[in-house]
Amino acid sequence: xxxxxxxxxxLAADDLSQTxxxxxxxxEIIKCVQSVQEGISFFCDAPKIDLIFSDIQLGDGLSFEIFxxxxxxxxxxxxxxxxxxxxxxxxxxxxxxxxxxxxxxxVESTMKKYFSLQRQLAPSPIDHTIHNDLYKDLMTQxxxxxxxxxxxxxxxxxxxxxxxxxxxxxxxENVFVKxxxxxxxxxxxxxxxxxxxxxGLFFRANxxxxxxxxxxxxxxxxxxxKLSLDxxxxxxxxxxxxxxxxxxxxxxxxAKELSS
Numbered sequence: 658x659x660x661x662x663x664x665x666x667x668l669a670a671d672d673l674s675q676t677x678x679x680x681x682x683x684x685e686i687i688k689c690v691q692s693v694q695e696g697i698s699f700f701c702d703a704p705k706i707d708l709i710f711s712d713i714q715l716g717d718g719l720s721f722e723i724f725x726x727x728x729x730x731x732x733x734x735x736x737x738x739x740x741x742x743x744x745x746x747x748x749x750x751x752x753x754x755x756x757x758x759x760x761x762x763x764v765e766s767t768m769k770k771y772f773s774l775q776r777q778l779a780p781s782p783i784d785h786t787i788h789n790d791l792y793k794d795l796m797t798q799x800x801x802x803x804x805x806x807x808x809x810x811x812x813x814x815x816x817x818x819x820x821x822x823x824x825x826x827x828x829x830e831n832v833f834v835k836x837x838x839x840x841x842x843x844x845x846x847x848x849x850x851x852x853x854x855x856x857g858l859f860f861r862a863n864x865x866x867x868x869x870x871x872x873x874x875x876x877x878x879x880x881x882x883k884l885s886l887d888x889x890x891x892x893x894x895x896x897x898x899x900x901x902x903x904x905x906x907x908x909x910x911x912a913k914e915l916s917s
Contacts, residue, residue, distance in 0.1 A: 663711035696723035762857030
């Protein structure tokens with residue numbers, strides 16, 4: 658699967674490339690475009706492309722300028738730290754809109770959407786078969802991901818699966834997991850590690866909290882337009898999702914699980 662990135666920050670491009678290849682190893686990043694002018698030049702004579710992941714704000718303008726100047730056939734996934742351009746994104750070939758920082762779960766959801774659209778619109782049985790094979794690979798890899806962890810408690814080694822964990826959090830520089838039965842365990846892993854292990858069922862609400870969708874009781878807006886989360890289990894501190902991440906959080910709540 659041939660993918661082009663449009664991203665002017667090398668670190669962000671590297672992170673997205675790694676995430677894509679973790680989600681679907683068959684992805685081949687054939688080009689990283691870093692400016693509007695480079696994009697216009699490249700897409701004028703580009704090789705066959707299956708999918709484009711594009712930042713919106715580049716150093717010399719908005720990436721929309723590229724796709725207005727040069728029509729492209731490949732679908733586009735727009736990636737940005739802001740949701741101000743949502744409507745504009747879907748005036749092009751945009752099929753999805755991901756807010757940064759980009760998680761594995763968001764990319765998995767986007768790839769599922771891409772393959773679903775391709776299966777519906779595949780121009781030939783050959784294309785349809787190719788995309789079905791890639792889709793099956795994605796499903797298999799998602800379902801086979803490690804979604805369990807081991808905790809140590811009072812000399813015992815206790816295995817937990819993702820469905821047991823209600824939320825993970827940092828307190829006094831230590832990382833804890835809380836289960837649905839209210840038990841808490843210290844773990845020797847970072848929240849970043851736990852996010853990778855536990856998968857798309859969990860959302861990184863903020864730097865201190867990683868939450869399970871099924872643990873959420875409800876969310877409500879605060880006066881500052883942040884989201885305040887309440888859970889089916891007791892938790893000592895309030896958990897907030899920033900205004901900037903709120904729309905990503907709501908899309909995650911609405912998304913169906915890849916394994917469903």
